[in-house]
Amino acid sequence: MNAIITNAKVIEKLHEQGSSFSELMWNFVAHKPIINSINNHNDIPSTTPLATTISKKLKSIGFSFTGPVVVYSFMQSCGMVNDHENNCFAK
Numbered sequence: 001m002n003a004i005i006t007n008a009k010v011i012e013k014l015h016e017q018g019s020s021f022s023e024l025m026w027n028f029v030a031h032k033p034i035i036n037s038i039n040n041h042n043d044i045p046s047t048t049p050l051a052t053t054i055s056k057k058l059k060s061i062g063f064s065f066t067g068p069v070v071v072y073s074f075m076q077s078c079g080m081v082n083d084h085e086n087n088c089f090a091k
Helices: 003-016 021-027 049-060 069-079
Strands: none
Touching: 003 021, 021 069, 049 069
């Protein structure tokens, strides 16, 4: 619960500075989703070097509970990275 409050305050600060969480995150992928080539769901990573970089940046500006696995899961859920299998209809 504390992390939610802490992170909300950081997002509020970003807005006060004329930026947004969305802008911050999408800058890491040049505003274009990463489309991975996944043949089998077992090949989907739980994190990547980019997620580690983003995690470090988020922590440096005050976010908490934003480790690389959490960050990569967020990237997948919001469409920053597409890890659908190559034969998936949603690919």
